Amino acid sequence: MIPHERSLVEKWKDKPFVIIGVNSDGTDTAEGKKGFDAQRKEMGVTWRSFRNEGNTPPISDSWRVQGWPTLYFIDHDGVIRHKDLRDEEQMEKALEEMIHAAEEAAKANDKKPAKPGK
């Protein structure tokens, strides 16, 4: 999981693509944060994560997460396009299509005049 994600971040570092994590490893305590930072370094996790702590972790609860890891694929407009693709090949294919769409949308935006026409 993490090695694959690391490779995606590397592969698409110049593309409109990010991984955003939601993490409950206890980074709200000094001790938890220390362990997290050490593992993060060891595993090469460079991406940012929301802190999601407590007995009823608010983000995973409201997103109804039943198992870990859970993945959502969100496009450049903020729309959920896939849920829980696990197969690495399928994941990459889906993300490639989504990145392509994001680039096309960015191009179309550039062509528009800075100010709407008269």
Next chain:
Amino acid sequence: MSRPTLAALLLLALPNWALAQGGDSPPATQQDPQAAYDNLVKDLNKAMAEWQTAAQAAYEKAKAEGAKSLPAIAMNPPTKEFIGRAQELAAQYAGTDDAVRFLGFIVKSASQERNAVKKAVETLASDHAKSPAIGDVIEHLGMAINFGAKKQVMSLLDEVVANHADADCKAKAMVTRGTIRLESARSEADRKAAEEDLRGVAKVTKDEGLLQQAKDALFEIEHLQIGCTAPEIAGVDTEGVAFKLSDYRGKVVLLDFWGFW
């Protein structure tokens, strides 16, 4: 893909084992089903605590020795004996409301005893669907699904929704059935059936906990499906810096609920 660690397994196991023991009930005769239940729970909790200690030690040892897989003990909590005892007690009180709690115990406490769970849910459906005691069991039925007892669970819930006299019991069964339907939904029709159950809850009960459960599940139907705009997340990162999911509009976001543990 999944990374089962002993710590996670133990953590998952905990809430089930910490079964309520009925408080300080007065000393009872051997025939008293409440006392028999309390003893069963007490003995199980004790065995589970010992197992957790032993499993943790075996895990630490295996880890120190560089083992790749979990030690066998970690996957084998000592539930079999207690499931057997619960089956005997359920048989002893067969047909009465007292049997319900022993059957419920089987549903809540089993770890490998698939057939026992299936049979327990089957008996609940055929003999106890109208029992006032069934309410306490309903919330644990989701677990029975993991034991391959979905068919039995659904027929029990159908029975309770259709025929139970108590509105809150009925509502509980609707929330549970709706949630199970939602989790196993493969089509729009499946989701519609789930939605119908969940919307129906408000017509049946005023219980705030049940209404909230239904509302949370409906949120999934309304906002977390493919094609929905992702709900906003506003929080702090692991460094404590505030940010929002929508900060990344314009980019493709792989949102990953993950952890090292």
